[in-house]
Amino acid sequence: MENFVFSNRTKIIFGRGTEQQVGVETAALAKKVLLHYGGGHIVRTGLKARVEESLKHAGVSYIELGGVQPNPRLSLVREGIKIVREQGIELILAVGGGSVIDSAKAIALGARYDGDVWDFYTGKAEPQDAMPVGVVLTIPAAGSEASTGTVITNEDGWLKRACDHVILRPRFAIMNPELTYTLPPYQTACGAADMMAHIMERYFTNVREVDLTDQLCEAALRSIIKYAPRALEEPENYDIRANIMWAGTIAHNDLLSTGRIGDWASHMIEHELSGIYDLAHGAGLAIVFPAWMKYVYQHDLPRFVQFAARVWGVDPDYHNPEKTALEGIRRLEEFFKRIGLPTRLADAGIPADRLEEMAAKCTANGSRTLGRFVELTKEDVLKIYQLTV
Numbered sequence: 001m002e003n004f005v006f007s008n009r010t011k012i013i014f015g016r017g018t019e020q021q022v023g024v025e026t027a028a029l030a031k032k033v034l035l036h037y038g039g040g041h042i043v044r045t046g047l048k049a050r051v052e053e054s055l056k057h058a059g060v061s062y063i064e065l066g067g068v069q070p071n072p073r074l075s076l077v078r079e080g081i082k083i084v085r086e087q088g089i090e091l092i093l094a095v096g097g098g099s100v101i102d103s104a105k106a107i108a109l110g111a112r113y114d115g116d117v118w119d120f121y122t123g124k125a126e127p128q129d130a131m132p133v134g135v136v137l138t139i140p141a142a143g144s145e146a147s148t149g150t151v152i153t154n155e156d157g158w159l160k161r162a163c164d165h166v167i168l169r170p171r172f173a174i175m176n177p178e179l180t181y182t183l184p185p186y187q188t189a190c191g192a193a194d195m196m197a198h199i200m201e202r203y204f205t206n207v208r209e210v211d212l213t214d215q216l217c218e219a220a221l222r223s224i225i226k227y228a229p230r231a232l233e234e235p236e237n238y239d240i241r242a243n244i245m246w247a248g249t250i251a252h253n254d255l256l257s258t259g260r261i262g263d264w265a266s267h268m269i270e271h272e273l274s275g276i277y278d279l280a281h282g283a284g285l286a287i288v289f290p291a292w293m294k295y296v297y298q299h300d301l302p303r304f305v306q307f308a309a310r311v312w313g314v315d316p317d318y319h320n321p322e323k324t325a326l327e328g329i330r331r332l333e334e335f336f337k338r339i340g341l342p343t344r345l346a347d348a349g350i351p352a353d354r355l356e357e358m359a360a361k362c363t364a365n366g367s368r369t370l371g372r373f374v375e376l377t378k379e380d381v382l383k384i385y386q387l388t389v
């Protein structure tokens with residue numbers, strides 16, 4: 001097992017009706033906030049009105065900035081930074097999913113930096129300081145509510161890039177599973193795929209003797225596999241939604257990476273798809289992850305056999321471990337199909353005519369490799385894209 005530091009400051013307030021506590025939680029940190037949200041589902045469901053009421057009741061004033069799009073855009077981040085500076089905002093309150101939270105984190109970073117906020121996403125600058133961010137989560141998926149990450153798309157070149165730093169963990173995350181009842185089936189499925197991917201990125205490691213976290217990963221995966229199809233059948237079943245919501249946070253709050261080194265190539269390969277084609281990130285992962293697995297499984301056959309046996313219940317064939325490993329990958333792919341996700345580019349209406357460009361973009365034209373489990377060159381990445389056709 002590797003050495004590690006684990007610290008997660010995000011206060012989780014979980015359960016029915018918890019959005020009513022947003023005013024009190026916010027007031028403990030700020031008196032004037034930016035209320036940041038997306039395309040308006042929170043207006044339609046009445047959540048926005050409840051949040052506003054709670055803020056007013058706690059004596060918190062706010063300025064609104066809606067319009068965050070899935071795969072959040074840099075231009076709106078810049079607009080947010082300007083408002084925050086002009087209006088003396090003290091905290092960014094994100095009400096929505098990963099896109100809103102990531103946009104809020106970007107504003108929080110940019111407002112405390114003299115240069116261009118994009119510098120943090122190109123690696124030109126390292127985060128030193130950020131404003132506090134609070135969250136009311138409406139979709140379990142990205143795990144951004146307690147993660148160190150923010151992912152932003154720069155419309156200039158459609159570059160989708162991530163920035164990671166511990167100062168980006170939100171101060172609090174209010175998580176009421178009832179708020180997820182209104183999620184369309186496709187978004188529910190995309191969320192499940194994303195959280196599974198977060199676990200699998202950590203699971204496929206070269207670090208030995210990490211059975212404790214292996215088993216935590218496997219348990220979280222099995223719960224998502226159990227509950228995601230049921231959420232599609234019973235969207236208003238509280239306990240099903242609650243298990244999924246908590247799994248989404250645990251998948252990406254770094255508990256499952258303690259003592260291990262994760263891979264993360266599939267995420268970088270996927271970000272080109274959602275960056276260029278505006279595909280939902282979870283759908284892109286359902287296409288990329290099985291392809292990545294097919295390309296790398298021989299690197300550590302016993303680990304893929306373990307994945308097949310413990311996560312998918314495949315009866316291991318010890319005379320033919322390759323068959324067992326491939327059956328695990330097949331079941332993952334079948335699962336994604338069963339919950340209504342694409343597993344090939346064509347299923348998502350994406351043509352196969354820009355694979356080389358994407359392989360070049362995500363490896364900085366071949367100057368860097370991707371992944372820690374298996375290091376992938378530009379040529380490897382291209383072969384993985386070809387497996388998605």
Ligand code: NZQ
Pocket residue numbers: 037038039040041042068069070071072096097098099100102138139140141142143144147148149150151179180181182183184187190191194252267274281282
């Ligand atoms: O825009 P609104 O109206 O809010 O609608 C959203 C959006 O259209 C809708 N939605 C959310 N909650 C809903 C709802 N509709 C009805 N009822 C509800 N309760 O769902 C759509 C998708 O929302 P989005 O925030 O884009 O989803 P998600 O949480 O999957 O976030 C995806 C983004 O997160 C990034 C992804 O790359 C992508 O840009 N990621 C962020 C990470 C992080 N910061 O740690 C890690 C991830 O790997 C991921 O890369």
Ligand code: ZN
Pocket residue numbers: 142194197198267281
């Ligand atoms: Zn993800």
